[in-house]
Amino acid sequence: MAITDPAANKSLGEKLQSVPKPVLYLVLFMLAAIPLFFPVKLPNKPIDASVEMFTNVMALPEGSTVLVESDWTNSTRGESMGEMEALLRILMRKKVKFVVYTIADPQAPQVSRDTIRKIADEEAKAGRYRYKPFEDYLVLGYYPNGEGTASAINNKFVSIVSGKKDWPENSAPRDVSLSPVLKGIKSVADFKYLIVVTASSTTNTVLERITKVPMMFMVTGVMVPETTTYYASGQIKGFCGGVKGVYDLETLMENGLNVEGPNKIVSEKSTEVIPGFPGMQNTGKGMAYYPSLHFALFLLILAVVTGNVGMFLAKRKGA
Amino acid sequence: MELLAQLAPKTFWNAQNGSGELFIKIILGLLVSTGIVVALFKTPNQLRRWVITAVTFFSGLFYVLFWIYPTPINRQPDEAPRNVLEGFSFWLSDAQPVVADLTNIIAAFLIGLGIYSLLRVHLGRIGKQQRDWQFSVVLIAGMVIMVIFGYVDWYMRLDPANAKMAGSGYVGWTFWQFGRDLLFNGLLQNMDAGMFSIVAFYILSAAYRAFRARSVEATILLVTALIVMLSLMGLIEYFWAQGVDGMHLSNNFKLDNVARWLRANVQTPAIRGIDFGVGIGLLSMGVRLWLNLEKTGGSN
Amino acid sequence: MGQNYLDNGWISILITLFMVTVVLFNILRAHGVKDLFIRRIAGLNAIDEAVGRATEMGRPVLMVPGLTDTAVNAKTMQAINIFAHVSRIAARFANPILVCCYNASTFTVAQEIIRDVYQEEGLIDRYDVDSVRFISDRQFAFAAGVAGLILREQAAATFFMGEFYAESLILAETANSVGAIQVASSTELTQTPFFIAACDYVLIGDEFYAASAFLTRQPVLVGSLIGQDWCKLAIAWLIVMGVVSNSIQLKGGSSNKVTQAWKEGKVDQLKKPRPFNMGDTTMSRWLNPDPAKDIKIERPKLSPDEMPPKGSGGDN
Numbered sequence: 038m039a040i041t042d043p044a045a046n047k048s049l050g051e052k053l054q055s056v057p058k059p060v061l062y063l064v065l066f067m068l069a070a071i072p073l074f075f076p077v078k079l080p081n082k083p084i085d086a087s088v089e090m091f092t093n094v095m096a097l098p099e100g101s102t103v104l105v106e107s108d109w110t111n112s113t114r115g116e117s118m119g120e121m122e123a124l125l126r127i128l129m130r131k132k133v134k135f136v137v138y139t140i141a142d143p144q145a146p147q148v149s150r151d152t153i154r155k156i157a158d159e160e161a162k163a164g165r166y167r168y169k170p171f172e173d174y175l176v177l178g179y180y181p182n183g184e185g186t187a188s189a190i191n192n193k194f195v196s197i198v199s200g201k202k203d204w205p206e207n208s209a210p211r212d213v214s215l216s217p218v219l220k221g222i223k224s225v226a227d228f229k230y231l232i233v234v235t236a237s238s239t240t241n242t243v244l245e246r247i248t249k250v251p252m253m254f255m256v257t258g259v260m261v262p263e264t265t266t267y268y269a270s271g272q273i274k275g276f277c278g279g280v281k282g283v284y285d286l287e288t289l290m291e292n293g294l295n296v297e298g299p300n301k302i303v304s305e306k307s308t309e310v311i312p313g314f315p316g317m318q319n320t321g322k323g324m325a326y327y328p329s330l331h332f333a334l335f336l337l338i339l340a341v342v343t344g345n346v347g348m349f350l351a352k353r354k355g356a
Numbered sequence: 357m358e359l360l361a362q363l364a365p366k367t368f369w370n371a372q373n374g375s376g377e378l379f380i381k382i383i384l385g386l387l388v389s390t391g392i393v394v395a396l397f398k399t400p401n402q403l404r405r406w407v408i409t410a411v412t413f414f415s416g417l418f419y420v421l422f423w424i425y426p427t428p429i430n431r432q433p434d435e436a437p438r439n440v441l442e443g444f445s446f447w448l449s450d451a452q453p454v455v456a457d458l459t460n461i462i463a464a465f466l467i468g469l470g471i472y473s474l475l476r477v478h479l480g481r482i483g484k485q486q487r488d489w490q491f492s493v494v495l496i497a498g499m500v501i502m503v504i505f506g507y508v509d510w511y512m513r514l515d516p517a518n519a520k521m522a523g524s525g526y527v528g529w530t531f532w533q534f535g536r537d538l539l540f541n542g543l544l545q546n547m548d549a550g551m552f553s554i555v556a557f558y559i560l561s562a563a564y565r566a567f568r569a570r571s572v573e574a575t576i577l578l579v580t581a582l583i584v585m586l587s588l589m590g591l592i593e594y595f596w597a598q599g600v601d602g603m604h605l606s607n608n609f610k611l612d613n614v615a616r617w618l619r620a621n622v623q624t625p626a627i628r629g630i631d632f633g634v635g636i637g638l639l640s641m642g643v644r645l646w647l648n649l650e651k652t653g654g655s656n
Numbered sequence: 657m658g659q660n661y662l663d664n665g666w667i668s669i670l671i672t673l674f675m676v677t678v679v680l681f682n683i684l685r686a687h688g689v690k691d692l693f694i695r696r697i698a699g700l701n702a703i704d705e706a707v708g709r710a711t712e713m714g715r716p717v718l719m720v721p722g723l724t725d726t727a728v729n730a731k732t733m734q735a736i737n738i739f740a741h742v743s744r745i746a747a748r749f750a751n752p753i754l755v756c757c758y759n760a761s762t763f764t765v766a767q768e769i770i771r772d773v774y775q776e777e778g779l780i781d782r783y784d785v786d787s788v789r790f791i792s793d794r795q796f797a798f799a800a801g802v803a804g805l806i807l808r809e810q811a812a813a814t815f816f817m818g819e820f821y822a823e824s825l826i827l828a829e830t831a832n833s834v835g836a837i838q839v840a841s842s843t844e845l846t847q848t849p850f851f852i853a854a855c856d857y858v859l860i861g862d863e864f865y866a867a868s869a870f871l872t873r874q875p876v877l878v879g880s881l882i883g884q885d886w887c888k889l890a891i892a893w894l895i896v897m898g899v900v901s902n903s904i905q906l907k908g909g910s911s912n913k914v915t916q917a918w919k920e921g922k923v924d925q926l927k928k929p930r931p932f933n934m935g936d937t938t939m940s941r942w943l944n945p946d947p948a949k950d951i952k953i954e955r956p957k958l959s960p961d962e963m964p965p966k967g968s969g970g971d972n
Contacts, residue, residue: 185456470760637865
């Protein structure tokens with residue numbers, strides 16, 4: 038008796054519904070990888086939340102201090118590293134000092150140090166001021182008990198820096214209270230903003246416990262819906278979400294806001310003109326990964342449509 | 357009331373850092389806590405439940421009071437409380453960082469418990485040469501090697517003579533620094549990133565399998581998902597806007613406007629509603645645990 | 657002293673205390689009442705079916721109580737309570753179980769509870785000490801470990817309940833690839849869509865917290881669930897009140913009208929009560945108290961020898 042191949046008896050609809058997973062994965066790999074070798078600038082309209090975040094950070098006066106909670110590691114470097122780099126570029130060019138701490142992961146302080154050093158070197162290579170550890174920024178390190186630390190930050194900020202040490206450039210570790218970055222900082226309210234760069238639920242921890250300083254979030258794409266609820270209610274003053282959010286910031290840094298020109302970006306909330314940083318290195322991971330995001334989403338849509346077409350064809354055949 | 361307020365002036369509960377008095381107090385503390393543990397072991401079963409209830413209640417009571425009790429407004433470091441009520445709020449504020457530190461210390465000890473579990477399972481597997489015992493060798497070896505390189509590198513960096521190691525350019529790096537860099541940046545970080553990138557492939561296969569218009573609700577879900585995905589693509593948004601630009605009513609159907617409407621009027625209220633329910637559930641669960649009303653074990 | 661309440665947001669504390677009172681009242685009330693109604697939750701009805709299927713296939717049941725960096729919290733306890741019920745059924749069917757823990761404290765608690773379950777059923781000889789394991793406290797190392805376990809052990813039923821993050825889809829798809837029946841619930845709303853796409857049954861939102869009441873019908877839990885429903889009604893009323901109050905206060909008013917009146921020199925209009933901005937409304941001021949920065953409280957000063965010394969901490 039001849040053995041019939043079950044695949045040969047499948048109708049077109051059934052075949053469309055059962056594309057093998059390895060084929061899908063291979064196509065995705067190729068579509069996501071090829072744009073990395075051929076970077077291209079795509080048009081982009083930043084969302085309101087990114088525009089507001091950009092406006093607020095650009096309005097920081099020189100010499101002010103910002104608290105940054107860096108709760109990401111290299112697993113989310115596609116999004117979080119791009120966000121951190123965009124933020125650091127703006128802070129360094131505006132000569133705003135910052136203090137970095139972590140409540141999510143012991144790897145995070147080292148990852149944030151490496152990113153800060155990379156951007157500082159990039160700025161120095163472009164002939165601008167080179168940010169120095171301990172003089173211009175501090176990395177306080179990892180605090181295991183996130184809820185307790187957040188409460189302590191709101192309640193008594195000096196308690197969490199007490200006794201902490203950081204490394205000045207080419208020097209032994211020194212007590213952070215001796216750093217010029219913390220000059221004049223007695224409580225968390227003395228910081229202009231708390232900016233949380235995270236890929237986990239530390240946003241909830243911070244929102245619940247820290248009330249004395251305005252906040253902004255930089256989150257992964259998956260966290261955008263839940264972060265939108267807090268932005269819509271005014272609990273945060275802006276946020277940047279995922280690769281799209283990174284590209285929004287990079288676009289704003291490149292083209293400015295309400296600046297006349299071929300790539301004018303208009304804000305519906307404000308008519309204030311913010312020039313951006315024309316002529317400087319503004320693009321990074323946002324521009325590098327945005328085309329890959331396009332192709333990946335395109336493939337996702339194609340796969341969903343293919344599956345549904347297959348389902349309808351199979352239903353019609355069966356009917 | 358200086359209990360837990362270790363930053364207060366010298367009291368019975370604290371001692372100078374590095375002094376002999378501190379070591380004596382630590383040893384006394386260890387002896388007392390060992391005695392308490394032994395006493396707990398010998399406690400009759402009926403009494404143990406009350407001990408657990410009391411410890412849970414008073415531990416939780418601190419944070420409940422910390423949240424409910426009014427915090428001192430605009431308190432300066434050199435100010436004393438005006439009365440007993442304000443003094444209690446001062447004490448709560450001062451004690452909170454210390455309680456947070458206590459929790460950190462307990463969490464650190466729990467890591468040791470986790471390591472014990474790992475070692476017991478995997479050493480047992482190696483000893484009995486059970487199925488896949490070779491992977492257990494890799495796990496234990498990886499754990500030990502990471503610990504050794506991590507500690508040696510950290511210890512070397514404490515030396516002021518090695519201060520340049522922290523800068524860029526591998527200045528002064530030895531075998532231990534390169535080894536740690538290979539293990540941490542080269543292996544661990546990249547494996548983490550690799551695992552996270554698997555999610556992209558799984559999203560594709562899950563969406564291909566699950567997003568089918570089998571019912572009215574599924575169709576609505578499918579259409580809104582397509583709109584939101586298209587709105588994330590700047591190229592599509594740009595060409596779509598070209599098509600509808602300049603016409604008044606049609607401006608409402610620009611992709612970013614539609615996506616924004618969906619986010620603001622459908623997604624956000626739904627998430628808020630679910631968040632309220634989850635928050636109340638969490639509050640209720642927390643109250644039951646704090647007051648020991650919860651009978652764990654799932655018995656009928 | 658009363659001014660201190662300004663800094664705390666007294667109304668949010670009042671609302672919380674009200675909700676706690678309602679929950680406790682209903683817990684007391686439920687003791688005297690039998691057969692209180694809880695609607696059907698599909699995922700929980702499927703537990704028996706899932707464990708039975710695993711027994712028929714001779715493959716284990718795998719449970720993951722979520723990933724939490726803190727010590728055991730309410731979400732993890734709830735997950736372990738549900739798994740205790742699952743383990744009870746598995747123990748009766750002599751089906752092997754695997755509980756994969758992310759946190760050492762979760763592992764300790766889970767081990768105790770699962771062992772107690774077997775003991776209560778009189779089946780302590782069926783309890784395998786290694787069935788409850790600590791895998792890793794690194795997110796993707798944990799995901800890799802559990803995915804590997806699912807593939808090697810060919811789990812027939814998987815239960816993912818608690819806090820999940822990016823690894824949720826990795827675990828769900830891996831279980832799907834071995835044909836396991838899956839029941840999942842994530843307290844993180846961002847992961848619920850992934851579970852819905854990949855799993856057979858999903859508990860959304862506070863169905864997770866209702867699960868223990870649904871499964872055990874203990875009066876405390878059922879009463880608490882009813883109390884939670886009353887609280888949701890109260891919040892709904894608060895939202896309606898807020899909408900009505902804001903609509904009345906913001907009616908016909910905006911800062912644009914004030915600016916316009918000023919520009920046109922209509923001084924009479926400016927003397928009228930100033931139209932509200934959103935932040936000026938009663939509900940906004942009640943729920944978003946602005947801590948008073950410029951209130952000066954006269955307090956006695958500490959003497960120099962009473963001043964607290966600087967604390968000492970470790971290196972980072």
